[in-house]
Amino acid sequence: MGNITWEEFVVGVRHVLAVSDSIGDGWHVRGSLEEHGGGYLAKRMDYPVAIGEPSERTAEDATIDHDSVTEPYENDPCSIDPDSSFRPVYGEFHVLYSLAHAVPTLYLRAWRRDGSCLEAQELWRGLTAAERRPSSDESERLRSLTQQEHPFLGEPWYHLHPCRTADLMDQIAGNDVDRVDAKRYFIRWMSTVAPLVGCPVSHHYASFR
Amino acid sequence: MTSEESGKILQFLPFSSVISSSFWHKLTQMKIDVYALSDEPVDITGYYTNQSASSRLPACLNVDYSSFENHHASVVGRNGILCQGLLQNTNTFEAFKDINKQSAINKCGEQIWNDILTGAALLNPSLLTRFLLLTFADLKKYQFYYWFAFPTLVFPSKIILREEPKELDKMFTKEELHQLQQAYDQYKTTCGQSAFVVEKNPELGFKCHPLKELANLKDTTWVGFCDPSSLPTNPGWPLRNLLALITYHYKERLAGLSVLCWRDEVRDGQRRIGSSLLIEIKDVVYPTENENIPKCLGWEKNERGKLGARMVNLSNSMDPERLANSAVDLNLKLMKWRLLPELNLDVVQNTKCLLLGAGTLGCYVARTLMAWGVRHITFIDNGRVSYSNPVRQSLYTFKDCLNGGQAKAESAANSLREIFPGMISRGIDLRIPMPGHYVTDAEEVEKDVQLLADAINEHDVVFLLTDTRESRWLPSMLSAYLGKLVINAALGFDTYLVMRHGQREPWNPGQVQSEKSKGVMRGALVGRQLGCYFCNDVVAPGDSTKDRTLDQQCTVTRPGISLIASGLAVELMVSVLQHPEGGNASAEISTAAMTTVQQHQQEPDNKGISGSPLGVVPHSIRGFLHRHQQVLPATEAFYNCTACSPLVLKRYAEEGYAFLSEVFNNPDCLEQVSGLADLHKDIASIEDWDYPESEESND
Numbered sequence: 001m002g003n004i005t006w007e008e009f010v011v012g013v014r015h016v017l018a019v020s021d022s023i024g025d026g027w028h029v030r031g032s033l034e035e036h037g038g039g040y041l042a043k044r045m046d047y048p049v050a051i052g053e054p055s056e057r058t059a060e061d062a063t064i065d066h067d068s069v070t071e072p073y074e075n076d077p078c079s080i081d082p083d084s085s086f087r088p089v090y091g092e093f094h095v096l097y098s099l100a101h102a103v104p105t106l107y108l109r110a111w112r113r114d115g116s117c118l119e120a121q122e123l124w125r126g127l128t129a130a131e132r133r134p135s136s137d138e139s140e141r142l143r144s145l146t147q148q149e150h151p152f153l154g155e156p157w158y159h160l161h162p163c164r165t166a167d168l169m170d171q172i173a174g175n176d177v178d179r180v181d182a183k184r185y186f187i188r189w190m191s192t193v194a195p196l197v198g199c200p201v202s203h204h205y206a207s208f209r
Numbered sequence: 210m211t212s213e214e215s216g217k218i219l220q221f222l223p224f225s226s227v228i229s230s231s232f233w234h235k236l237t238q239m240k241i242d243v244y245a246l247s248d249e250p251v252d253i254t255g256y257y258t259n260q261s262a263s264s265r266l267p268a269c270l271n272v273d274y275s276s277f278e279n280h281h282a283s284v285v286g287r288n289g290i291l292c293q294g295l296l297q298n299t300n301t302f303e304a305f306k307d308i309n310k311q312s313a314i315n316k317c318g319e320q321i322w323n324d325i326l327t328g329a330a331l332l333n334p335s336l337l338t339r340f341l342l343l344t345f346a347d348l349k350k351y352q353f354y355y356w357f358a359f360p361t362l363v364f365p366s367k368i369i370l371r372e373e374p375k376e377l378d379k380m381f382t383k384e385e386l387h388q389l390q391q392a393y394d395q396y397k398t399t400c401g402q403s404a405f406v407v408e409k410n411p412e413l414g415f416k417c418h419p420l421k422e423l424a425n426l427k428d429t430t431w432v433g434f435c436d437p438s439s440l441p442t443n444p445g446w447p448l449r450n451l452l453a454l455i456t457y458h459y460k461e462r463l464a465g466l467s468v469l470c471w472r473d474e475v476r477d478g479q480r481r482i483g484s485s486l487l488i489e490i491k492d493v494v495y496p497t498e499n500e501n502i503p504k505c506l507g508w509e510k511n512e513r514g515k516l517g518a519r520m521v522n523l524s525n526s527m528d529p530e531r532l533a534n535s536a537v538d539l540n541l542k543l544m545k546w547r548l549l550p551e552l553n554l555d556v557v558q559n560t561k562c563l564l565l566g567a568g569t570l571g572c573y574v575a576r577t578l579m580a581w582g583v584r585h586i587t588f589i590d591n592g593r594v595s596y597s598n599p600v601r602q603s604l605y606t607f608k609d610c611l612n613g614g615q616a617k618a619e620s621a622a623n624s625l626r627e628i629f630p631g632m633i634s635r636g637i638d639l640r641i642p643m644p645g646h647y648v649t650d651a652e653e654v655e656k657d658v659q660l661l662a663d664a665i666n667e668h669d670v671v672f673l674l675t676d677t678r679e680s681r682w683l684p685s686m687l688s689a690y691l692g693k694l695v696i697n698a699a700l701g702f703d704t705y706l707v708m709r710h711g712q713r714e715p716w717n718p719g720q721v722q723s724e725k726s727k728g729v730m731r732g733a734l735v736g737r738q739l740g741c742y743f744c745n746d747v748v749a750p751g752d753s754t755k756d757r758t759l760d761q762q763c764t765v766t767r768p769g770i771s772l773i774a775s776g777l778a779v780e781l782m783v784s785v786l787q788h789p790e791g792g793n794a795s796a797e798i799s800t801a802a803m804t805t806v807q808q809h810q811q812e813p814d815n816k817g818i819s820g821s822p823l824g825v826v827p828h829s830i831r832g833f834l835h836r837h838q839q840v841l842p843a844t845e846a847f848y849n850c851t852a853c854s855p856l857v858l859k860r861y862a863e864e865g866y867a868f869l870s871e872v873f874n875n876p877d878c879l880e881q882v883s884g885l886a887d888l889h890k891d892i893a894s895i896e897d898w899d900y901p902e903s904e905e906s907n908d
């Protein structure tokens with residue numbers, strides 16, 4: 001089975017939620033799973049690695065220093081300054097159901113703390129470096145990100161194009177004698193695809209009860 | 210102040226604001242659809258977590274697209290701990306600067322203080338953690354100015370610790386920690402507030418209670434809170450207002466109170482609470498000023514460590530033109546990443562292409578160049594768009610034909626920019642001077658020649674796409690003189706010829722001696738040995754007369770032919786550009802036409818000829834649609850060629866326009882100059898100069 005129905009997708013999502021809650025992995029649902037194609041799975045990841053340059057600054061920036069602001073406690077003895085030697089990057093992963101391809105699709109985006117987005121190439125280098133995944137030719141291909149408007153948010157996100165997903169899932173299931181149910185399908189897909197773009201999937205998800 | 214000497218002052222780690230790019234998208238939308246010109250503060254939410262994955266990450270307070278949705282900030286959710294914020298988006302940069310920052314934060318401080326006095330914060334501790342966000346959105350430049358504040362009351366003014374904070378790991382056994390974790394989980398599912406009380410019973414172990422129970426619990430109790438900090442020595446910001454609350458209500462409990470900084474991390478699928486801190490308060494110092502409301506502070510420092518605003522430019526992810534640009538690039542990179550890692554896309558993107566002819570071939574060539582990421586395209590044509598054009602010429606529409614028709618070159622250039630604003634396109638309305646076309650207005654023609662020569666000089670690749678043979682002579686000669694790569698495409702009814710001209714260095718007098726034909730019949734020719742469009746006709750009399758004058762037989766062609774030829778012309782250019790030798794890439798005199806890229810990659814040592822990452826780089830591609838056949842002949846440059854012969858170039862170098870003027874008026878002189886006249890008198894093909902025009906464009 002290379003494809004799954006929306007109902008099977010929901011079964012997979014609920015399984016991820018249940019496991020995620022038990023291990024505090026942070027997956028949650030946005031939108032509504034009750035409605036056909038109406039919701040998706042989301043997770044935030046923070047990376048302490050200093051990747052990418054700071055966003056562009058203009059000269060204007062210097063004029064808004066507000067040194068005139070009169071805060072009496074400018075040197076607040078009861079606070080410490082955050083460590084500025086790291087430039088964190090924040091990533092968000094969304095698992096949507098692709099109605100056209102009848103497969104799950106991974107959307108992702110990463111940004112710096114001021115909200116400026118990482119370009120695809122930085123995203124690549126950064127997220128996967130953080131994960132230190134060995135890369136094979138096949139994984140290189142799978143990682144092919146394209147820019148796509150997020151169906152729910154209407155903003156440009158990156159996604160792993162779903163056109164190969166069904167083939168991939170067929171391949172993975174190829175020698176399997178077990179019946180591949182929706183949960184297994186979903187977890188297999190996630191653990192194949194998500195780590196490629198820096199979103200690890202814990203082995204806990206693979207224990208089914 | 211003696212207590213200070215004997216203990217350490219507790220220092221808190223402030224929040225670091227983290228704005229998701231989607232927050233800015235949503236704010237833009239809200240500004241346009243909802244707020245319009247209102248700059249009244251509006252309620253939003255943010256969230257933080259106590260699950261930091263690394264001690265190198267700051268204590269983040271996040272806002273994102275969900276910040277604008279209607280939330281009740283009270284419980285610890287899957288996504289973290291929600292907190293209330295106030296957003297004030299000003300209409301001008303001036304207003305942004307002029308907002309009184311101190312009174313803005315004081316106002317928020319009053320609110321917090323009031324929730325402390327009334328005891329509301331005891332019932333709902335999330336009221337203590339609030340934020341302010343000032344923004345100014347310059348939507349024309351996609352620039353956003355912003356400044357966060359995390360208001361905190363300076364009450365007490367100092368906390369003195371009994372000793373350094375300790376990690377739970379170092380104080381409790383695994384079993385004890387596990388029991389604490391269970392106690393917290395139970396509390397979280399029933400109550401779920403971000404601050405709580407931990408009761409430590411020697412027999413029953415740990416139990417967590419809502420904060421308000423502090424009054425009733427006398428034994429060994431801790432006050433706990435979800436701590437966004439992950440530093441080994443410092444708790445996060447929410448503790449500050451929490452201690453203000455406790456100080457106000459339970460002053461007597463402060464000395465000796467233990468505070469649990471609850472950190473609930475997941476690493477590699479394993480939950481870890483052991484890096485939570487336990488802090489023991491020894492004493493506190495109260496503010497010396499006696500005011501009704503404690504002082505409030507908390508404006509965030511900017512990236513230079515100063516109290517000041519920040520600015521972010523989001524044109525990358527918001528400006529539609531830049532989005533189109535990056536989407537186009539990304540699509541091409543996909544090819545590189547997926548199939549051809551050696552592909553050099555930059556060299557293609559930076560190539561400036563001059564298209565002579567904005568007809569069927571010109572339109573398709575431009576579109577294919579665009580698809581390859583070429584940004585710089587110039588058309589030369591002197592026609593106007595006519596009613597028959599749009600169905601075949603893909604850059605025009607019906608309205609371009611009205612009122613006598615738009616100038617083709619200009620119209621095609623505009624059309625490219627409409628399709629993709631990233632294009633740098635230009636149209637030059639110019640009639641290419643031709644041999645045998647008697648010059649009436651010499652001054653005008655001289656100007657046109659100069660214009661053409663300048664245009665060729667400013668570009669890297671010249672596409673010959675006009676529909677007469679004689680119009681190709683001058684650009685062929687000038688391109689040879691200037692050392693440019695020429696790609697030529699010509700059509701018959703169901704046949705096509707696509708070729709690259711042999712590319713040499715720009716003209717230098719030494720060429721006259723060096724480039725004598727060698728009569729190579731097998732093997733390969735390097736790029737500079739290859740012939741041009743005019744060499745081929747003369748050198749290869751063995752070709753059937755029919756094929757030789759492909760472009761002249763008939764200007765009516767099977768419609769698919771021009772698409773095929775245009776596609777091949779661009780692909781040939783790209784193959785040349787990708788070849789390590791560029792225009793000097795060798796072409797085999799006979800190459801199996803059916804070699805695919807994959808086969809080619811499997812035999813990298815293809816008979817000694819190195820291909821480009823895209824495969825072989827033929828000299829010419831001749832196709833016959835009626836047989837669905839294609840051959841790739843390569844022919845040597847002809848020393849007596851009328852267009853690229855060093856003799857002709859030398860003459861042009863010496864005499865310039867005077868020579869051209871002679872050619873235009875009397876093409877026979879070319880035979881003299883090139884030495885053709887001295888060769889066989891069998892060169893009937895030269896008579897073709899006078900072949901009558903009948904073209905689809907109206908020139």
Ligand SMILES: [Zn+2]
Pocket residue numbers: 740741742743744745846847850851852853854
């Ligand atoms: Zn020639």
